[in-house]
Amino acid sequence: MTEHEVVEICAGAGGQALGLERAGFEHALAVELDENACNTLRANRSTWKVAEGDVADPSVWNPADYQDVALLAGGVPCPPFSVAGKQLGAGDERDLFAWAIEQAAVVQPRALLLENVRGLSMPRFAGYRQHVLDRLAELGYVAEWRLLQASDFGVPQLRPRFILVALTPEDAQYFYWPETEPSPLTVGETLADLMASDGWRGAKQWTKKADRIAPTIVGGSKKHGGADLGPTRAKRAWAEMGVDALGLADAPPPADSPTDFVPKLTCEMVARIQGWSNAYPWDFTGRKTSRYRQIGNAFPPPVAYAVGAAIRRAFQRTGNPRSLDNIDHDPIYKALRSSTDFVTPEHLMKSAGLADPAELERRIGLLSRDFHVHIKTVGAKTRYKLGDFKAFVGQESHDRHDLFLKHRARIS
Incomplete structure (x- = not known):
């Protein structure tokens, strides 16, 4: 293997792949479930090895074949953590985050990069996040x-994205999150040339109206019909920018459109809003709705580039080393995990700095959605003990297998 090869799981149509490539990583393998996204990957990079199918299926790829690759990366499914869904976390058959963490034990990459939706950053998943950090620490990574x-x-x-980066301690002290750019582009600035490309006389006026940042592009899933630009709140935001969000157009507004025409976006325009541009050229294959889903579900290439470049700098030990802080996400989980016996509420409240027993019960309730929490009551005293993680991490007996097969046709 070359010095900076990457294995990318749940690669989608190539947003993260393109950004990482520009940051200097070479793809040893890209694994993706969706046939249309795989076709797009192959159309753009014919030399890449693309494995099509369930990333957790041993017949699709063997993680052990890629030991010591520089980077294991991916954008595992978002619905288990999305605020737009039920936030089932470890109980969702689409949850592959915990499984991906376990692959670090097999592949033993120099670095791990996983991205997901903002929902994973919320208090609901504090225990889940703590488990991930603790497990990576056991595997020798600082995350x-x-x-x-x-x-x-x-x-x-x-488009907020919750990013996990894990490196060996030697590299981690040189990892710094990428610096942000001071002046974000607006939708109008980004799409001005495309809106005017067929001679629409209202393009200049439209550009001035669309002088803000877009709401998050939502690619949607196979479960929910055709393509549009998101839920009701997003549609209102698009309307204020002069965009009809109820579907997509096949072409920009023609020259004979009224100057006050309210256009729909084309797939090319949505791709531009997602960060594909002359600097990040890419072609999407398939029918319009499929192309839109591929684009809308992607990790924006410029963000992937920024994080990938930061990882490369850490590999090169660029800059001054920093101290590595140990950040706790869930002290209740940690207190339970550190004990082999049942723990009293008083001990847990002290560990978490809580004064309200009701808040402890609420936090235990959240934890129990992702972990088995055993409760023992003796007289008037209640005690707690942490049981197994409910998530799929590769178990042959896990419900994930049957549920995945049952819902395979609508998983994207």
Whole structure:
């Protein structure tokens, strides 16, 4: 293997792949479930090895074949953590985050990069995040989470993404999160040339109206019909910018359109808002709705480049080393995990700095959605003990297998 090869899981249509390539990583393998996204990857990079199918299926690829690759990266499915869904976390058959962490034990990469939605950063998943940090520490990595806004990296939309980076201790002390850009582009500035490309006389006027950052592009899933630009709140934001968000157009507004025409976006325009540009050229294959889903579900290439470049700098030990802080995400989880016996509420409240027993019960309730929490009551005294993690990490007996097969047709 070359010095900076990457294995990318749940690669989608290539947003993260293109950014990492520009940062200097070479793809040893890209694994993706969706046939259309795989076709796009192959159309753009015919030399890449693309494995099509369930990333957790041993017949699709063997992680042990890629031991000591420089980077293991991916954008594992978002629905288990999305605020737009039920936030089932470890109980969602699409959850592959914990499984991806376990692959670090097999592949033993120099660095790990995983991205997901903002929902994973919320209190609901504090225990889940703590488990991830503790497990990576057991595997010899120093890990950090950071919420990054795509608009801080030259992408004209909000698109917050929760990023996990893990490196060996020797490299981690040289890792610094990428610096943000001071002036984000607006939708109007980004799409002005495309809106005017067929001679629409209202393009200049439209550009002035669309003088803000876009809401997060939502690619959607196979479960929910055709393509549009998101939920009701997003549609209102688009309307204020002079965009009809109820679907996509096949072409820019023609020359004979009224100057006050309210256009729909084309797939090319959505791709531009996602960060694809002359600096990040890419072609998408398939029908319009498929292309839109590929674009909308992607990790913006400029953000992937910024994080990938920061990892490369850490590999090169560039700059001054920094102290490595140990950040706790869930002290209740840590207190339970450190004990082999049942723990009293008083001990847990002291560990977490809580004064309200009701808040402890609420936090235990959140924890129990991702972990088995055993409760023992003796007289009037209640005690707690942490049980197994509910997430799929590769177990042959896990419900994930049957649920995945059952819902395979609508998973994207």
